[in-house]
Amino acid sequence: MAKHSVQRKRKKTSNGFSFGSAVVLVLCFIGVSFGLYLWQAAFSIGQTTPTVDDDDFRPTIGEPPYRIVIDAGHGGSDPGARGVVQESEMTAATAEALNAWLERDPNYIPLTTRESYDSTAKPAERAAAANAQDPDLLLSVHGNSAPEGSSAAGFECYPAVPGRAYHQESYYFAKQLAKAMQAAGASLRGRGGIRYIYYQGEVKQLVESSHKEVRVERSFTILEDVNCPAVLAEQCFVTSDTDVAQFGSEDGCKRTARAYYEAICAYFETTPLPEE
Incomplete structure (x- = not known):
């Protein structure tokens, strides 16, 4: 036991x-x-790496028709940059030709940010006008300039900056714009034609798109204040004879408008109408 x-x-x-x-x-x-x-x-x-890398991101596009705001930069009492052509005249011609493509395509509803190209409206007012129309995408059309004697030329565009609600969609659209403009014969400035702009007081700072950090400084007002993916495009240098001949003249604006239209179609995965 x-x-x-x-x-x-x-x-x-x-x-x-x-x-x-x-x-x-x-x-x-x-x-x-x-x-x-x-x-x-x-x-x-404090890290800023997105959940999905910008280069792998694809936007959620929904069903057509898509509401596209085409913002012609400057106009009215604000002529913009002056050179071989006046910036406001070039942006108006490009926007008009682009809107014509969008009006013909049943997948799109073209919208504007002011009543006419001759009217004056501040960027914040144009953003408010765009928001009132419930847009799916905004493209702000501009032209670049350089000091006399400069040989600067080429295309560049500015999407909504990192940290903003529609940054990845805007960056994706910017890639489609750069690709279409390169196919049309434009040289791309910076890192693949895509850059960011920040304002430090009155000083404008240009940053390459490889810089993904989130910053508190504001970018272009039209990009900051609009409630949809948005890109500001500098289609050519109005101070360059060669650039204007390709993308800022009457025929050049039509060529650029076609490239922008094809970029919009690429973003929304629709088939572009055939060229005439």
Whole structure:
């Protein structure tokens, strides 16, 4: 009897040791896992890497017709840059030709940001006018300029900057614009024709699109204030004879409008109407 009692006691002691060890191991595992989680969370604070990389992102587009705002930069009492052509005249001609393509295509409803190209409206007013029309996309058409004697030329565009609600959609649209303009014969400035603009007071800072950090400075007002994906395009340098001949003259504006139209179609995955 004594022998059996000892055996039972040893068996009980052995089982108690195994259970306790398991509990300790589980608690250690939980502690280490929680520690790693806290470390990862602390490390990620302030990081700006998007959930989906910009180069892999695809927008959710819904069903047509799509409401497209074409904002002709400057106009009225604001002529914009002056050179071989006047910027406001070039943007108006390009916007008119682009709207003609969109009006013919049943997949799109073209919208504008003011009553006429001759009327004056500040960027904030144009953004408000766009928002009132519930747009799916906005393209603001502009022209670039350089000091006398400069040989600057080429296309560049500015999507909504990182950290904004529609940054990834805007960046995706910018890629379609740059691709279409390159196919039309334009040289691309910067990193694939896509850059960001920030204002530090009255000073404008240009940043290449490889800089993904979120910044507090505002970009172009039309991009900041509109409630949809938006890109501002500088289609050519109005101070360059060669650039204007290709993309700023009467025929050049039509060529650019066609490229913009094809970029819009690429964004919404529709088939462009055939060229005449």
